[in-house]
Amino acid sequence: MIAGKSVLALITARGGSKGVPGKNILPIAGRPLIQWTIDAARASRYVDRLVLSSDDRAIIEVALSGGCEVPFRRDSALASDEASSIDVVIDALQRLPGYDIVLLLQPTSPLRNTADIDGALDLLAASAAPACVSVRAAEEHPYWTFRLDDAGRLRRYAEPAGGLPLRRQDLPAAWCLNGAIYAARVDWLRHERSFLSAQTVGFAMPAERSLDIDTPDDIERLKSLLEKLPSTSGPEPKVTP
Incomplete structure (x- = not known):
């Protein structure tokens, strides 16, 4: 609970991954991939209940053995390629009513830690915003990205002030969603059916x-990152209002 509001943490993991078959329970540094998210959420100061939404028996068994509650099995219609994440979240909220804040945690972000989770919830409460999502610094700045028009000519996606080229050090900060944390006030989310709005605040996380x-390349990159990190907890996260 945070600021008098109850928090439901929801891990979503369906079977049938095409990019990396069985990725949600793939062993990584001695733990199934999903266990990294379970452990981070269970250590949170604010999470009142941690549950899994999945259609896959193997994922469910791993989650249960890892300390995550599985009060229902996701319908197959919500485990298809066409089903959206928000549909899965709303389904869980309908099955588990009575919570003020919902926290969506995807197991494909294993390096997101407890401090990140609690930091995002702190920001949600302190800002009085309806939603908070985690972001990282953009690798390619929008001012330096282009599209090709019908004649094959370069057209900027975003124009700098005055239309002038900018040096890297002159660029304003640009952020991308990193998929690690989505938090929202339940009543607002039911109405908006999206974590993103003009009122949503961003919680900054480092690239590492x-x-x-x-993809399989992401798995290899994860293993490489884990070899370089002094610990799995990482440094304290930075908060951006």
Whole structure:
């Protein structure tokens, strides 16, 4: 609970991954991938209940043995490629009513730690915003990205002030979603059906904890990062209002 509000943490993990088969329970440094998220959430100061939404028996068994509650099995219709994450979250909220804040944690962000989770919830409470999502610094700045028009000519996606080229050190900060943390006030989320809005605040995470597992190359990158980190907890996160 935070600021008098109850918090439901939801881990979403379906079977049938195409990029990395069985990735959610793939052993990483002695733990199944999903266990990294379970452990981080269970150590939170604010999470009142941690549950899994999954259609896959193997994932469910691993989650249960790892200390995550599985009060229901996700319907197959919500485990298809066409199903959206927000549909899965709303389904869980309908099955588990009575919570003020929902926290979506995807197991494909294993380096997100407890301090990140609690930091995002702190920011949500302190800002009085309806939602908070985690972000990382953009690798390619929007001012330096282009599209090609019908004639093959370069057109900027975003124009700098005055339309002038900028040096890297002159660029304003740019952020990308990293997929690690999505938090929102339940009543607002039911109405908006999205974590993103003009009122959503961003919780900044460093690049080394923002890895999102989607391909075999991501698995190798994760293993490489783990070899370099002094610990799995990482430094304290930075908060941006």
